[in-house]
Amino acid sequence: MTRKLLAGILIVLVVFGVLATVKFFQVKAMIAAGAHYVPPPETISSAVAHQEAWPDTLPAVGSVSAAQGVTIAPEIAGTVSEIDFESGATVNQGDLLVRLDASSEEAQLRASEAQADLAKITAERQRKLVVDKTISQSELDQAEAAYKQAAANADNIRAVIEKKTIRAPFAGRLGIRLINLGEQLDVGKSIVSLQSPAPMFVDFSLPQANLSQLANGLKVGIKTDAYPGVEFEGEIAAINPDLDVASRSVRVRAKYDNADGRLRGGMFVQAEVLLPDAKPVLAIPATALLSAPSGDSVFLVLASTNSSSTNPVVQQAFIRTGRTRGDFVSVESGLKAGDKVATAGIFKLRSGMAVTENNEIAPPISETPTPPNH
Numbered sequence: 001m002t003r004k005l006l007a008g009i010l011i012v013l014v015v016f017g018v019l020a021t022v023k024f025f026q027v028k029a030m031i032a033a034g035a036h037y038v039p040p041p042e043t044i045s046s047a048v049a050h051q052e053a054w055p056d057t058l059p060a061v062g063s064v065s066a067a068q069g070v071t072i073a074p075e076i077a078g079t080v081s082e083i084d085f086e087s088g089a090t091v092n093q094g095d096l097l098v099r100l101d102a103s104s105e106e107a108q109l110r111a112s113e114a115q116a117d118l119a120k121i122t123a124e125r126q127r128k129l130v131v132d133k134t135i136s137q138s139e140l141d142q143a144e145a146a147y148k149q150a151a152a153n154a155d156n157i158r159a160v161i162e163k164k165t166i167r168a169p170f171a172g173r174l175g176i177r178l179i180n181l182g183e184q185l186d187v188g189k190s191i192v193s194l195q196s197p198a199p200m201f202v203d204f205s206l207p208q209a210n211l212s213q214l215a216n217g218l219k220v221g222i223k224t225d226a227y228p229g230v231e232f233e234g235e236i237a238a239i240n241p242d243l244d245v246a247s248r249s250v251r252v253r254a255k256y257d258n259a260d261g262r263l264r265g266g267m268f269v270q271a272e273v274l275l276p277d278a279k280p281v282l283a284i285p286a287t288a289l290l291s292a293p294s295g296d297s298v299f300l301v302l303a304s305t306n307s308s309s310t311n312p313v314v315q316q317a318f319i320r321t322g323r324t325r326g327d328f329v330s331v332e333s334g335l336k337a338g339d340k341v342a343t344a345g346i347f348k349l350r351s352g353m354a355v356t357e358n359n360e361i362a363p364p365i366s367e368t369p370t371p372p373n374h
Contacts, residue, residue, distance in 0.1 A: 041311045041354040045344040046301050047285050049335050053278040054325055058213065060252075062204030062222070064267040067255075068170050068196035072097060073188045075163045080183045085192065087177045091168045098179070098191055100164035105157055112154040119147035172196040173261075195265050200258040202234065204271050205249040213275055214239055220254040222269040232256055232263065236273070281322065281330035288341040289321065289329060296321050298335070299342040299349050301357070311354040314342055 078100030085097050126143040129135045175193030179185065202222055206214070218236045234256035243250050254271065256263060288298045299314040319334030335341070342349060349355070 041356045042345060042348055043358050044299075044301075044314075044342045044346070044349070044355045045359045046340050046357050047288065047343045049282055049284045049331065049337055049339045049341060051280055051337050052283045052328075054281050054283075054323065054330065055278050056275040057323065058206055058210050058273040058275065060204040060206055060271045060273070062202045062254075062269050062271045064263050064265055064269060065201050065203060066172075066195040066197070066265045067199050067201060068172065069194070069265055070169065071193050072166060072168075072191040074098075074100065074166060074185050074191070075187065076100075076160065077184070077186050078102070078164050080179055080181055080185060083177070083179070083181055085174055085177070087174065087192070089174050090172070091174060091194070092171045093168055095168045096165065097168055098166040100166070100185065102161045102164045105161045105164070109154060109157040109161065112150065112157055116147065116150035116154050119143070119150040123147040166191065168194060170194070170196060197261045198258045200256045200263045200265070201237070202254045202256065202269055202271060203251060204254075205244070205247070205251050206273070208243055208248045208250060211243075211250050214250070214252065214273070218276075219274040220271055221274065222254070222256075222271045224263075224267050224269045226267065227262060232258075282332075282335060282337060283325075283328045283330055284335070284341055285343045286324065286327055286329045288343045288346065290316075290346050294318075299346055299351075301340040301342055301355065304354065311356055313352055313354050314349050316349075316351045 080098060081101040082099035083097075084099070085091065085095075091097070123140070123143040123146070126135060126140040130137060130140045172194050173196075175195070177192050178190050179192075185191075202220070214236065216236050216239065220234050220236060221231045222234070223231050234254045236252060237255035238253040240251040252273075284298065290297050290299070295318050297316050297318045300317050301312050302315055304311055304313050317334055320332045322330035322332045324330070342355070
């Protein structure tokens with residue numbers, strides 16, 4: 001019985017040893033195959049870092065305001081008897097907007113006009129009597145004064161009636177109506193906003209160190225998140241003569257034609273004043289940039305040092321970037337003119353990886369991009 005047990009154990013050990021030997025050689029073969037395995041090259045697009053002359057700029061943030069913009073409000077209290085506009089409508093100067101009830105003033109005007117007519121007749125009669133020396137000059141003076149006072153009373157009532165007829169002070173676009181028919185309006189109660197759509201102003205501030213670089217007529221480009229990728233072009237129209245004593249900054253106003261009406265009052269914008277002198281920069285497409293907490297980097301496309309492969313390889317390089325212009329970004333350090341960088345497919349790359357270049361897959365890039373639908 002002991003011999004049979006020992007024989008069984010021996011057989012099990014022999015089988016285990018054979019299986020372990022087979023597995024060892026299989027793993028060894030896989031390791032050897034992995035050591036010689038070359039992954040297929042990744043497909044990328046590329047571009048060459050090149051020197052350009054970009055206009056020097058002064059960045060700022062600003063807000064848009066209309067050249068003419070008011071909130072229509074009554075000068076005197078009254079009840080709304082007529083509304084002659086729709087929210088969002090475009091109006092011309094002098095168009096009727098709101099009429100307040102003036103029936104009491106109109107009745108007063110008729111009575112005052114009657115008194116003025118009577119005073120006029122009386123004064124004319126007195127002039128004739130003075131010529132005949134029937135009355136004294138003082139009596140004529142009193143009659144003429146009474147006529148002037150009656151006429152002034154009538155003019156005052158007409159002015160009140162006119163103020164109850166509210167018209168557009170200039171041509172522009174109306175906002176949302178804030179009143180209703182029959183509503184009692186107090187003095188200064190908001191009726192509707194009226195904004196002239198063109199031209200528009202953009203106000204922003206710059207440090208006093210930039211004051212000597214500023215002049216009327218300099219071009220100012222602005223961007224807003226309301227229209228991504230679109231840049232509006234205007235020029236400096238005014239520079240404040242004094243500086244803010246707290247921030248030591250100068251306030252600047254740029255003017256925009258806004259013929260298409262896309263700029264609206266109150267918009268937040270990013271502005272750039274274009275200075276006349278251009279500075280040389282090293283430019284690469286912005287798509288080549290890989291941003292991370294450790295810094296910005298690019299993948300250089302280099303010739304392979306492996307004699308068995310003709311495909312180029314990539315090497316990560318950290319850089320320091322500067323300004324942006326359209327689809328390009330300037331590089332202040334880490335690259336030199338003529339270096340080739342990967343511009344598409346960079347998120348799947350690592351240093352030493354073989355690549356193939358196919359620039360037909362890259363979208364067109366420009367310093368003045370014009371995205372569709374804008």
